Amino acid sequence: MLRIGIIGIGAIGERLLNTFLQHEEVEIAGLCDQNQERLNTLKSQLPDVSLYTDYQELLKDDKITLIYLAVPPKYHHQIALDIISTGKHLLCEKPLANSLAEAEEMANAAKNAGIVHAINFPMVYSNVFHLYNEKIQNGSIGELKKVEVNFQFTEWPRHWQQNDWIAGREQGGFIREVAPHYIQMLQYILGDLHVTASFPDYPEDPAKCETGFISRLETANGIPVLFSGISGIGQKEHLSCKVYGEKGTIDLVNWSILSESKKDTNSEVLEVSREKEYDLVYELIKSTKGEISLLVDFDEGVKVQSVLEDLLHQ
Ligand SMILES: NC(=O)c1ccc[n+]([C@@H]2O[C@H](COP(=O)([O-])OP(=O)(O)OC[C@H]3O[C@@H](n4cnc5c(N)ncnc54)[C@H](O)[C@@H]3O)[C@@H](O)[C@H]2O)c1
Structure with missing residues (x-):
């Protein structure tokens, strides 16, 4: 049985809490949120679970072996270092931290402590991602020429994701x-x-986030990767990650749709198996037992952070 404590029960914290609650090999041992109103709601749903407003109190529970950290990005670093110092395993939300230096310090501390360290990147556990990867790797679209990532948001923040940060x-x-x-x-x-x-593109108000961006990246062997994004447009949200090959293209749209085209055919939506093949919770359990597992660890998180900071600041 994996005994889990969660710090931060907001939008994503609640989503994973529900995932953990459905898992027969997991027990939710403690929940922490600094917002007392959130805790009051949780109290009525989960009367037997210990609730805390101060995460240091949660960390004192020796029976908890893994913490899932789901607070906003700028609080990951300090809380993660405190978790790591207790020797508990850590599943952290993305992005790993709020700067590259913070991310590196977290990765080094986690490796020195010998704990399981992972980041919640849910696409890694989706069949659509594995089919996408397979199609790109197995030569189905031929030699790769270019990748284009496009984010189009009707508004930012999205209407369902309003919070103070x-x-x-x-x-x-x-x-x-x-x-x-x-x-x-x-x-x-x-x-x-x-x-x-x-x-x-940043608005005049220095407190407000970007409204758009255009970036050029490269793989190690020189394939160009273009990222762009815009918010505040007259269109439904559309997210696309399209890989262009000499024989065909493959596009991952809105996280869940894969469409493939060939030189002489229109693009066609691919069927993706609905049978669940990968599961974050099982992978965490395997990893705590010392078995090989499919996790995105903090070293990968540092690599993501490094690219992210360059997109924001170059
Ligand atoms: N993996 C994903 O697909 C995914 C999706 C959405 C968000 N996220 C990430 O998850 C994290 C949280 O995002 P969210 O949308 O759930 O935010 P949110 O604002 O909805 O929730 C954050 C919660 O953390 C609590 N909190 C803040 N500081 C705290 C502290 N010191 N101690 C205890 N509780 C504290 C807040 O009260 C709030 O309830 C962010 O890093 C975000 O980028 C990941």
Whole structure:
């Protein structure tokens, strides 16, 4: 049985709490949120679980073996270092940290402590991602020529994701929020990316996040990767990651749709198996037992952070 404590029960914290609650090999041992109102709601749902407003109190529970950390990005670093110092395993939300230096310090501390360290990149556990990877790797679209990642948001923040940090420049914005998923996926498939130029558009108010960006990256063997994004447009949200090969193209649209085209055919939506093949929680359990597992560890998180910071600041 994996005994889990969660710090930060906001939008994503609640989503993973529900995932953990459905897992027969997991027990939720403690929940922490600094917002007492959140805790009051959780108290009525989970009367037997210990609730805390101070994460240091949660960390004193010796029976908890893994902490899932789901607070906003700028608080990851300090809380993660405190978790690591207790020797508990750590699943952290993306992006790993709010700067490259913080991310590196977290990765070094986690490795020195010998704990399981992982980041919640859910696409790694989706069948659509594995089919996408397979199609690119097995030569189905031929030699790769270019990758284009496009983010189009009707508005930012999205109407369902209103909170006090996500529209701010310090730790919010759609580059920080959404680009890490695509950097991680592309680095998994194509190897390390390097930013050669990036042009974020910022509004006059220095507290507000970007409204758009255009960036050029490269893989180690010189394949160009273009990222661009815009918010505040008359269109439904559309996210696309399209790989162009000499024989065909493959496009990952809105996280879940794969469409492939060939030289002489229109693009065709591919069927993706609905049978669940990968599961983050099982992978965490395997890893705590010392078994080989499919996790995105903090070293990969540092690589994602490095590209992310270059998109934001170059
Ligand atoms: N992996 C994904 O697909 C995914 C999706 C959405 C968000 N995220 C990431 O998850 C993290 C949280 O995002 P969110 O949208 O859930 O934010 P949120 O604002 O909805 O929730 C954050 C929660 O953390 C609590 N909190 C803040 N500081 C705390 C502290 N010191 N101690 C205890 N509780 C504290 C807040 O009260 C809030 O309830 C961010 O890093 C975000 O980038 C990841």
